[in-house]
Amino acid sequence: MRIAIAGATGVVGRHVLAAAQARGHDVLPLTRSTGHDLARGAGPAGTSLAAALDGVDTVIDVASVQTTSAARSRxxxxxxxSNLLRAEREGGVGHHVALSIVGIDGVDASYFAGKLAQERLVAGGAVPHTILRATQFHEFTEQVTARLSLGRLLTPIPIGRYRPVAAREVGARLVEVAEAAPAGRARDLAGPREERLVEMVRRMFAHDGVRRPVVEFPFPGAYGRASASDVLRGGADADRGAVTFDDWLRSGDHTPIGSRTDAAASTRT
Ligand SMILES: NC(=O)c1ccc[n+]([C@@H]2O[C@H](COP(=O)([O-])OP(=O)(O)OC[C@H]3O[C@@H](n4cnc5c(N)ncnc54)[C@H](OP(=O)(O)O)[C@@H]3O)[C@@H](O)[C@H]2O)c1
Incomplete structure (x- = not known):
């Protein structure tokens, strides 16, 4: 099967790419680094996105933007x-697979506002689709500390009550979804254990040898209220990954802070 992966270099995208290749698929990465700007709807060197998708059976969309602005996310x-679905229709793609987030119904705020807009477009679009929702990745601890650390002084962490899952397991599930027929909504995928984000960050810092205070704060608005409630943990009917946060910390999938090049890395004490 020829599978195009939008966002193939991202946290989950690189696992989608590896899983698809391991299962023998012919893979086309769609990212700005491969010359595809999906926000502008452009392929490499002035070609169209539809031309790039010629011969593609399925598109898995795991492209993302890091923002807390609802307007920017939307x-x-x-x-x-919109650009992907238009190009898929023109290029004859038979299945659009989108990754979204467990428990975001009615949370039309911050980053989630864009995810709800994405889900509506996919569900209302003409390309047969499957939407898989997953909980926060274990890797979210790396993403959030890279953005929020205030030098060596302090790392403020929003209240987050999650059931986090390994991005590797989400990547493998997305490839299984792509291999199956379009299903509309797939079963939610959550992690094996309930966790609190601030405790995950403290364990990551301890593991990586970072000594820096971590304080929890309530993130404002509807996004913050959802994160502090149980809704993002998903229901009892969700499928469960097997890799715990502590398994992930000890695995090669976690990049210790001392080996990273982001803001958190530069403030190691
Ligand atoms: N992180 C989580 O905890 C979590 C949990 C559940 C679901 N999700 C969902 O998983 C998906 C991926 O999230 P992530 O955290 O893995 O993202 P990420 O690490 O931020 O990666 C984003 C990817 O999108 C690509 N991209 C960004 N702008 C682009 C553009 N204009 N054109 C083409 N490609 C572009 C980036 O590549 P270039 O920079 O090279 O373009 C990169 O490959 C998102 O839909 C997110 O909502 C995330």
């Missing part, structure tokens, strides 16, 4: 999804 996911 603009990104609306542009990327």
């Amino acid at each position: 603009a990104f996911f609306t542009a990327v999804t």
Whole structure:
């Protein structure tokens, strides 16, 4: 099967790519680093996205933007999804697979506003689709500390009550979904254990040898209220990954802070 992966260099995208290749698929990465700007709807060197998708059976969309602005998130996911769906129709792609987030119904705020806009476009679009929702990745601890650390002084962490899952397991599930027929909504995928984000960050710092205070704060608005409630943990009917946060910390999938090049890395004490 020829599978195009939008966002193939991202946290989950690189696992989607590896899983698809390991299962013998012919893979086409779609990212700016491969010359595809999905927000602008452009292929490499002035070619169209539809031309790039010629011969592709399925598109897995795991492109993303890092923002807490609802307007920016909506603009990104609306542009990327509209451009992909248009090119897929023109290019004859038979299945659009999108990754979304467990428990975001009615949370039309911050980053989640873009995810809801994306889901609506995919569900209402003409390309047969499957939407898989997953909980926060274990890797979210790396993403959030890279963005929020205040030098060596302090790492403020929003209240987050999650059931986190390994991005590797989400990547493998997305490839299984791509191999199956379009299903509309797939079963949610959550991790094996309930966790609190601040405790995950403290364990990651201890593991990586970072001595820096971590304080929890309530993130404002509807996004913060959802994160502090149980809704993002998903229901009892969700499928469960097997890799715990502590398994992941000890695995090669976690990049210790001392080996990273982001802001958190530069403030190691
Ligand atoms: N992180 C989580 O905890 C979590 C949990 C559940 C679901 N999800 C969902 O998983 C998906 C991926 O999230 P992630 O955290 O893995 O993302 P990420 O690490 O931020 O990666 C984003 C990817 O999108 C690509 N990209 C960004 N702008 C682009 C553009 N204009 N054109 C083409 N490609 C572009 C990036 O590549 P270039 O920079 O090279 O373009 C990169 O490959 C998102 O839909 C997110 O909502 C995430």
